[in-house]
Amino acid sequence: MAWGMGAVYLACILYLYRKNPERSLLESARRAFGKLPAGALMLPFIVLMFWNVAGIVSEIGLFFKSTMLKETPTSVVHALMFVMIALTARAGIVVVARMSALLLALMIAFIFIVLIMVSNLFQPEFLLPLLPSDTGAVFRAAYIAYGFPYSELIVFAFILQLVRREEASKVGKHLYIALAVNGLLLLLSLVCSLLVLGPLTGDLKYSLFQLARLIVIREFVERIESVIGFSLIVGFYFKATILLLILVRTVVEWLNLRDERLFTLPVAFVCLLLSITTYTKESSLNEMVNVVWPLLNNFCYVLPMLLVVAATLFRRRKRP
Template sequence: MDKLERINSVQMTMLFLFFMTGSSIVIIPAPLTNVAGNGGWIALLIALAMGMLLLACVLYLFRRFPEQSMIEYSQLLIGRAATALLFIPFTCVMFWHVAGIVIEIGLFFKSTMLKETPTYAVNSLLFATIALTVRAGIEAIARMVAVLLVLMFGFIILVCVLVGNLYHPEYLLPLMPEGIGPVLNAAYIAYGFPYSELVAFAMILPCVWTKDKPSVSKHLFLGLAINGATLILSIVCSIMVLGPLSGDLKYSLYQLSRLIFIQEIIERIESVIGFSLIVGFYFKASILLHILMRTVTQLLGLKDERILVFPVSFVCLLLSITTYTNEASMEELVNLTWPLINNLAYVGPLLLMTGVALFRRRMAK
């Protein structure tokens, strides 16, 4: 790892918040309320608890191997050959993951603000910006994140406050009109996206300065709690305003912003809100591409990860404009297939290495 690529624990936590909240705040409320109805926020709580368990595994391995990434300590635990076999699916899914985030940005643009703009034009511009951001390095990304994180969360809270006159708390009842089954189904969706994805973040945790490593665990757990609270807030607000329609209208937070009307002074602010939400998409895609570059570099044994930024970005661009351009196919992927893929490619290797590390530690005593 490049010794210059170091950030403090607060910056890492802000990156983690963008990683977990960036796209999920726009996408996740609608499918959860569509499947679980008023119990969507309960499903999110269940998924958040599962995410906490995964984060605990990630941080346990980080404490055991504070200077090694996920691939590096995997090589120590199970050997180079087994690591290569284990991380080939991980890397392939990362390519689809980066492309998928940009596909979602394109679909968001197409269905809200830029309805006549070709998808390939939006995706190409986004990937050019994302690639240049990643080439600047994680330090530059971390320096950008503070202001834009405040912008994104500030607008989320602003929307929830400004639609306060439209709240109908009675829409929150009954909590589980169809029983626990739909809630568990919705929890499965939220677990697959975004909580199982946090495993990939283990690739960049060693970038934290050595003096800040002891505080990383509590900061990341705090970040995950803030993420859960924000998603629950967006789900509850959507239900209280939109009622039964909250599960049928995509991009719930954007739909709420369209309803803001205060004395003919504040109205039609959805474009501003939309662009602030796109900041979240952009940062998540940038962080994912940086993780992908680090993964490919370490698997191939290269010294400079930045030489592959543009070729890898071009491959992801091709994937984004040739696959899942249909909204129905993308929705099916996120709701059904993606949790299973993430379990096999992300969670499986994490649990295997956690088990091996615990076994070796026990045998060493």
């Protein structure tokens, strides 16, 4: 259900892209509503983007704190991550794309290697019953997965105009393939975690990391969880980098400025302060992701996009 909502939002984003291939969501909003109403409509989006980038880096800090670097202050981890993220975002979208071609391929390969190596521990009875007695739990889980990550697909509406014109016809196909790979990989990881960990899956954080800890082959191959740690860090790193890049572009565009590179480090510093001062407890971060975040995404991400889509469709029908 969450993946289906993501596919609907992706269709809306691609509709706007086809109608205005050289305009971001903010520019499309200005064309539909005017400059001042569009600026007011996008202000919550910009504010939430600051919290979003800060929350991702906070998740990296909590991962290190609970697994690898238990004695290292989280502020140090946050600062080092933001330095890398800011420098990568400052280098531009082309550099991010070239880096991701290799690192994301390694990330996916490591995940499949771990899932194959842990397959001897599968216990199919852990998949039963297929549905709990309270079917509302399914909808609550779909609500959480919808809020994180599928409702966040809206942010791509701010960078699709960077696609080269000769590649514009392939954008929709590539994005739907990426979304399908994302959904299948997430589903496969969840099913494999259930097959091995059973009821503990819902109580353990970073279930793939916990699966990798169980791999021991003749006391020769062990402690393989480091490759999953690498995969998680790469995923967090690229997501935070892309969101920071979009945030800087949106702030510069919203303020009618020109130089994006000049604002990358100040925006990253504000996000660093938010990550250190806001997400100080793991329990509060979990509540934020599971309860508050889907609601905020609906009002700050989804609603502005739907309004722009409706206005664009209405203007098109109104024309003779």
